[in-house]
Amino acid sequence: MLKVWGRRNSNNVQKVLWLCDEIGLEYDQEDAGAEFGRTRDPDMLARNPNAVVPTVEDDGFTLWESNVILRYLASKFGPEQIYPRSHTMRADVERWMDWQQTTLLPPMTTIFWGRVRTPDAIRASDIEEAIKKGERTWSILDNQLKDRLWITGDTFTLAEISIGAQAWRWFSLVRADERLMKQSHLENWFSRVRARRAFDHNVSSVPLT
Ligand SMILES: N[C@@H](CCC(=O)N[C@@H](CS)C(=O)NCC(=O)O)C(=O)O
Structure with a gap:
């Protein structure tokens, strides 16, 4: 299942969760960033050296940059329109x-x-x-x-x-x-x-x- 790291009040995380909901894609979300920390933990820095959210992992592929995540998820899982x-x-x-x-x-x-x-x-x-x-x-x-x-x-x-x-x-x-x-x-x-x-x-x- 798609994994999403990022707090729900981050605009950039919201974009990713909104898309998942629009296209009915299930995900496992874990709070990270700001008051939740985590972004500078070694395992997270290895996934996203920018220490920001969102970061996602899909089938062993790790990705950051919210708009790129949108394009990746939509082209893999979304309807063409x-x-x-x-x-x-x-x-x-x-x-x-x-x-x-x-x-x-x-x-x-x-x-x-x-x-x-x-x-x-x-x-x-x-x-x-x-x-x-x-x-x-x-x-x-x-x-x-x-x-x-x-x-x-x-x-x-x-x-x-x-x-x-x-x-x-x-x-x-x-x-x-x-x-x-x-x-x-x-x-x-x-x-x-x-x-x-x-x-x-x-x-x-x-x-x-
Ligand atoms: N260009 C990046 C920017 C990511 C970004 O700046 N995220 C903010 C939240 S919207 C962040 O992680 N701030 C630090 C934090 O929450 O710890 C993207 O679009 O994903």
């Missing part, structure tokens, strides 16, 4: 997954650490700046969603999982009156994401910290 095989459709999904890690994550990290993890250590002006930057970044996705149900078209894919977990933090941590732009396509998309049982079970019902 969640991670399409056609070159262009696959690249489209992957582009949004990389966008989540490289473009969306930096402002979202400042907001999360400033509002949840270490509020005393991050200046209010840095949080304000990150919210502005976050909103400009989310508006790219809002525009993408103006004429489609899901990020890359008619079907729910890994792009939803990678970005949806982050959207939960955006809508939970940034008040409506702090958001200056009306992003109705994004909001409508997020209500579709929220309606998924696997999202609720692995993301929105888990305390932020």
Whole structure:
């Protein structure tokens, strides 16, 4: 059975557990990271030298990097529509997954650490700046969603999982009156994401910290 190391309140772990639930893949989850420690134990460092979560093991193969884990699990166990095989459709999904890690994550990290993890250590002006930057970044996705149900078209894919977990933090941590732009396509998309049982079970019902 697939083994997953990582605490359930980590966004990156949530992505992996959410996918497993979406595709009905059984797993054995063990808490690790932050208050649970473990990531610097020799056996865990041997699996993941970055000392972060998630780490997974499948049939003797160990893997880290949440979005790569999503792609591995979806291509091995998932239905084709969640991670399409056609070159262009696959690249489209992957582009949004990389966008989540490289473009969306930096402002979202400042907001999360400033509002949840270490509020005393991050200046209010840095949080304000990150919210502005976050909103400009989310508006790219809002525009993408103006004429489609899901990020890359008619079907729910890994792009939803990678970005949806982050959207939960955006809508939970940034008040409506702090958001200056009306992003109705994004909001409508997020209500579709929220309606998924696997999202609720692995993301929105888990305390932020
Ligand atoms: N790029 C990595 C980042 C992994 C990462 O930074 N994980 C965080 C939790 S979201 C972590 O392990 N933090 C330290 C800890 O929890 O001990 C991925 O996407 O898997």
